[in-house]
Amino acid sequence: MIERIIIAILLALVGAAVYYAVKYRHIHRLKINLTGDRPTLLYFQSDSCSPCTTQAHYLEILERQYRDRFAVQKIDTEREPEKAARYGVFTLPTTLVIDRLGEVKYINYGLTNTFRLSQQLESVV
Amino acid sequence: MSEQTSVRKVDQSALKVNQAFIITLLILAFILNSWWLVAFVGLVMLLGTAVPQLALFKQIYARILRPSGLIKPDIVPDNPEPHRFAQGLGGVFVALSVGALLAQLTAVGWALAWLVVVLAALNLFLGFCAGCFVYYQLNRLHVPGFHHRPLAK
Numbered sequence: 001m002i003e004r005i006i007i008a009i010l011l012a013l014v015g016a017a018v019y020y021a022v023k024y025r026h027i028h029r030l031k032i033n034l035t036g037d038r039p040t041l042l043y044f045q046s047d048s049c050s051p052c053t054t055q056a057h058y059l060e061i062l063e064r065q066y067r068d069r070f071a072v073q074k075i076d077t078e079r080e081p082e083k084a085a086r087y088g089v090f091t092l093p094t095t096l097v098i099d100r101l102g103e104v105k106y107i108n109y110g111l112t113n114t115f116r117l118s119q120q121l122e123s124v125v
Numbered sequence: 126m127s128e129q130t131s132v133r134k135v136d137q138s139a140l141k142v143n144q145a146f147i148i149t150l151l152i153l154a155f156i157l158n159s160w161w162l163v164a165f166v167g168l169v170m171l172l173g174t175a176v177p178q179l180a181l182f183k184q185i186y187a188r189i190l191r192p193s194g195l196i197k198p199d200i201v202p203d204n205p206e207p208h209r210f211a212q213g214l215g216g217v218f219v220a221l222s223v224g225a226l227l228a229q230l231t232a233v234g235w236a237l238a239w240l241v242v243v244l245a246a247l248n249l250f251l252g253f254c255a256g257c258f259v260y261y262q263l264n265r266l267h268v269p270g271f272h273h274r275p276l277a278k
Contacts, residue, residue: 004156011239015246050261050275051252054137054201091253111252113137113199 023107026088030096030104039070039124041117042087042096046078049092051111058114062121065114069125099124133276135203138196139183143173144249146182147215151242155235160226163238167223170216174209204273211248211256215241 045052154162173180225234
């Protein structure tokens with residue numbers, strides 16, 4: 001049983017390490033020219049992406065909550081595939097939280113709820 | 126077409142509780158080397174797919190966790206059918222895992238169980254539902270029975 005516990009823990013740690021390594025590398029390779037008076041939330045989605053409807057719903061809640069304290073830029077990856085490629089987007093939805101200086105602070109792969117996005121936005125608004 | 130115009134909703138919290146139970150119990154089954162616990166999880170998944178009211182983990186959420194305030198509902202516009210299909214698909218993989226374990230194909234059996242753990246974890250932590258993705262691809266291919274498209278935004 002001890003061996004199985006160790007295997008389970010190792011698998012979980014390897015999975016988490018791969019995830020965070022990919023994320024770290026992604027954030028630090030991105031060069032974004034999006035300075036402004038407000039932080040920006042880049043939102044990559046498409047019509048064929050099923051969780052994107054839910055993500056759009058979460059973003060509407062946040063826009064009402066934060067009332068223009070941040071800007072949302074929606075990018076349809078089917079209409080602008082070159083933008084998706086430039087930002088290294090490989091899954092949908094993907095959201096990037098960018099501060100006023102144009103630095104990517106957070107990348108979220110997949111559906112991200114209002115609580116997590118709210119915590120991230122609080123650190124940049 | 127009429128299904129697309131009516132308001133369709135899914136409680137994301139119920140889905141996440143379901144995924145958390147599946148992940149936890151399958152990992153526990155692996156640690157305890159317990160095929161019957163894997164079979165239990167598979168049975169719950171398949172029964173819950175066939176008759177949603179019999180989805181044990183979701184009932185625990187609805188009857189205990191939500192009323193007690195431990196977990197708040199997170200109801201969003203979405204189609205329930207792809208999630209039900211995803212659960213059924215996962216249940217089939219778990220059933221195959223049980224079959225492999227009973228046939229003494231231990232590595233295959235636990236690999237299948239861990240596959241379900243990984244896919245459920247992808248859904249729980251990243252919001253990516255592999256089964257839903259398959260459902261919508263089958264919808265795009267006009268396969269009978271897969272009627273629902275992703276909701277319009």
